[in-house]
Amino acid sequence: MSIFHIVILAIVQGITEFLPISSSGHLILTHALLTPGTGSQNFFGATLTMDIAVHIGSLIAVLIYFRKDIFAMMKAGINILKTGTITGPESRMLVFIVAGSIPVMALGLVIHLTEPAWARSLQVIGWTMLGFGILLGVADKIGTKERTTDDMTWRDAAIIGFAQMLALIPGTSRSGITMTAARFLGFNRVEAARYSFLLSIVAISAAGMVGLLDFMKDPQSDMITGLIVGIIVSFLAAIGAIHFLMTWLGRASFSLFVWYRVALGLVLLALLYTGHLA
Numbered sequence: 001m002s003i004f005h006i007v008i009l010a011i012v013q014g015i016t017e018f019l020p021i022s023s024s025g026h027l028i029l030t031h032a033l034l035t036p037g038t039g040s041q042n043f044f045g046a047t048l049t050m051d052i053a054v055h056i057g058s059l060i061a062v063l064i065y066f067r068k069d070i071f072a073m074m075k076a077g078i079n080i081l082k083t084g085t086i087t088g089p090e091s092r093m094l095v096f097i098v099a100g101s102i103p104v105m106a107l108g109l110v111i112h113l114t115e116p117a118w119a120r121s122l123q124v125i126g127w128t129m130l131g132f133g134i135l136l137g138v139a140d141k142i143g144t145k146e147r148t149t150d151d152m153t154w155r156d157a158a159i160i161g162f163a164q165m166l167a168l169i170p171g172t173s174r175s176g177i178t179m180t181a182a183r184f185l186g187f188n189r190v191e192a193a194r195y196s197f198l199l200s201i202v203a204i205s206a207a208g209m210v211g212l213l214d215f216m217k218d219p220q221s222d223m224i225t226g227l228i229v230g231i232i233v234s235f236l237a238a239i240g241a242i243h244f245l246m247t248w249l250g251r252a253s254f255s256l257f258v259w260y261r262v263a264l265g266l267v268l269l270a271l272l273y274t275g276h277l278a
Contacts, residue, residue: 006233010237011234022176025129056211061242065243101202122268133260149195160195164178178192
């Protein structure tokens with residue numbers, strides 16, 4: 001894979017990981033556009049390893065941006081281990097994030113081991129981009145805009161956690177589906193995004209670890225430079241995307257992303273079903 005391909009891939013990943021527009025869908029589409037021919041690139045080989053590598057850059061970005069929340073939860077975790085009790089919003093948040101990450105990690109492991117064909121299908125991406133984009137718009141319209149994460153319950157954490165499983169379908173968007181669920185539950189836009197980003201830490205860490213283990217089984221020295229470049233570029237793009245979204249949602253709705261998803265989904269489906277895109 002060329003450095004140009006890696007840089008484009010990292011920029012796409014960094015921007016789309018935290019915006020509710022599907023990083024997996026955009027990564028697959030980017031591979032399809034940058035790789036000539038049909039099936040000439042092993043999506044479950046080098047490209048998937050690179051996909052996971054640029055996820056590491058995104059992980060570093062969210063850890064730095066929300067470092068205060070993370071340090072608070074780390075202290076709360078130590079207190080839970082010492083006392084055996086869950087008290088305070090930071091302790092509850094930590095437990096909710098860990099518990100809410102179990103469903104997606106379990107299903108993600110199954111998909112990683114089985115490598116189903118639909119996991120890299122452009123047709124699936126087109127339909128999920130469209131359908132889940134509309135669903136985000138509906139949730140944003142009917143959300144009460146009042147609740148914060150301090151009001152979160154086990155029921156809320158479970159619903160958002162199971163909703164996150166849908167993100168394993170390409171084109172759904174992990175951040176998009178968790179924010180959609182949070183908006184349906186009445187959380188305001190900024191809090192929905194904040195919880196979604198904190199929830200992403202476990203899932204992205206798990207994906208990155210799987211990728212590193214796969215890479216260590218068959219290390220390729222010529223890929224190391226590309227991996228480093230991918231991580232750095234992805235990190236810079238992700239930091240910018242997080243800051244943009246948190247600022248945007250403080251004064252605007254999800255409409256921009258809804259219309260983008262609907263437009264991209266329709267264009268992609270039109271190109272696919274008219275034979276202009278294989």
